[in-house]
Amino acid sequence: MGRAPCCDKANVKKGPWSPEEDAKLKSYIEQHGTGGNWIALPQKIGLKRCGKSCRLRWLNYLRPNIKHGGFSEEEDNIICSLYISIGSRWSIIAAQLPGRTDNDIKNYWNTRLKKKLLGKQRKEQQARRSSGLKQEMKRGNGNPVVPADNNNQNPYWPELPILAPIPYSNHEPHFNDHASIRKLLIKLGGKFSDDDQVNHNAMNPQFPADVSYTQQLYDDQSINVSSSAPMEETLDDTDTQFAQTQYDIDGAAGLQMLQGQSSFPAGLEQMVSSNPPRLDGLEFLLGDDMVNNRIRTAYGTESMIDCGEMTSLIFPPGASNCEGIIQQRLLQECAFDEPRYPGPL
DNA sequence: AATGATAGCAACCGCTCGGCG
DNA sequence: CCGCCGAGCGGTTGCTATCAT
Numbered sequence: 001m002g003r004a005p006c007c008d009k010a011n012v013k014k015g016p017w018s019p020e021e022d023a024k025l026k027s028y029i030e031q032h033g034t035g036g037n038w039i040a041l042p043q044k045i046g047l048k049r050c051g052k053s054c055r056l057r058w059l060n061y062l063r064p065n066i067k068h069g070g071f072s073e074e075e076d077n078i079i080c081s082l083y084i085s086i087g088s089r090w091s092i093i094a095a096q097l098p099g100r101t102d103n104d105i106k107n108y109w110n111t112r113l114k115k116k117l118l119g120k121q122r123k124e125q126q127a128r129r130s131s132g133l134k135q136e137m138k139r140g141n142g143n144p145v146v147p148a149d150n151n152n153q154n155p156y157w158p159e160l161p162i163l164a165p166i167p168y169s170n171h172e173p174h175f176n177d178h179a180s181i182r183k184l185l186i187k188l189g190g191k192f193s194d195d196d197q198v199n200h201n202a203m204n205p206q207f208p209a210d211v212s213y214t215q216q217l218y219d220d221q222s223i224n225v226s227s228s229a230p231m232e233e234t235l236d237d238t239d240t241q242f243a244q245t246q247y248d249i250d251g252a253a254g255l256q257m258l259q260g261q262s263s264f265p266a267g268l269e270q271m272v273s274s275n276p277p278r279l280d281g282l283e284f285l286l287g288d289d290m291v292n293n294r295i296r297t298a299y300g301t302e303s304m305i306d307c308g309e310m311t312s313l314i315f316p317p318g319a320s321n322c323e324g325i326i327q328q329r330l331l332q333e334c335a336f337d338e339p340r341y342p343g344p345l
Numbered sequence: 346a347a348t349g350a351t352a353g354c355a356a357c358c359g360c361t362c363g364g365c366g
Numbered sequence: 367c368c369g370c371c372g373a374g375c376g377g378t379t380g381c382t383a384t385c386a387t
Contacts, residue, residue: 015381039372039373055373091376
């Protein structure tokens, strides 16, 4: 049996809001607030709208200081880094970007940022393909070569995988979906899913196969995470959100966060600790096993992973920026993503 | 100039969570 | 403790604008 509808569907208007409706909603909320009850709000105002619709309209469009479009490079980096750290928790990401809404960020990620990254990946894949082949021919070995100019900003990772070539299979196309990002990030941060077990062990030969790489990283890595104001104070209070109480994060902080060199955005660490990153939907990034078992097991015990750790799973210290890291790793990725063995044997 | 394809965005849907009786 | 209800969230849909042919 389904859930009872939140409103009388037959008597509510759907679709785009008219200026009159906007004006009614805005003026009422500015004068009286939401009253803590969105469901009752449209009746009070005389709007034939669902309460949820009113809430959404206010949060995403009508409330003060909303910014639309024109995302800066810094914002790109923050979104990218937080997405990779905590997944598609758009409301949390939005809380770090003054004037941005979760819906806006979600749309921006889905329609532009993701494509932007993947588009660059494709370009560099092609560039690398040609230069790599040349170098490979010069050196006369079978290992793919990462161009020096893509290595020099990341001295920490070079030992990371010279992965065994992945036998060609007719699975997903290159760089055009979540899977390619996931594959990339798996290689960035290690191996989490069962079907990549070989790579996992190759990257961490000192650990037996039955030891979770994740857990190992919990043990090995300590990230300096500090916080000031608990984000809960903001997130729990709608009015505070409206007042645009934001946290002191800028592009640099976002990048430092990635590098594990600085604190997480104020409050985020604490918030995440009390409300661990939901990784549902991040399977494509981290692997089902990671999402479904390992992380959750860790949360279920005292072994809590925080965002800093999560980030450290994925990004190496010393990397210049999120996009750069992705590009950088992609160059390695590309070498193995090619169908070196054209077709099943 | 017309038409189809694609991108971008606003809004909706349905699920989960937490508060409350 | 349990069930109900509303808020909040993320995923998805559908409309509109823009671009390419």
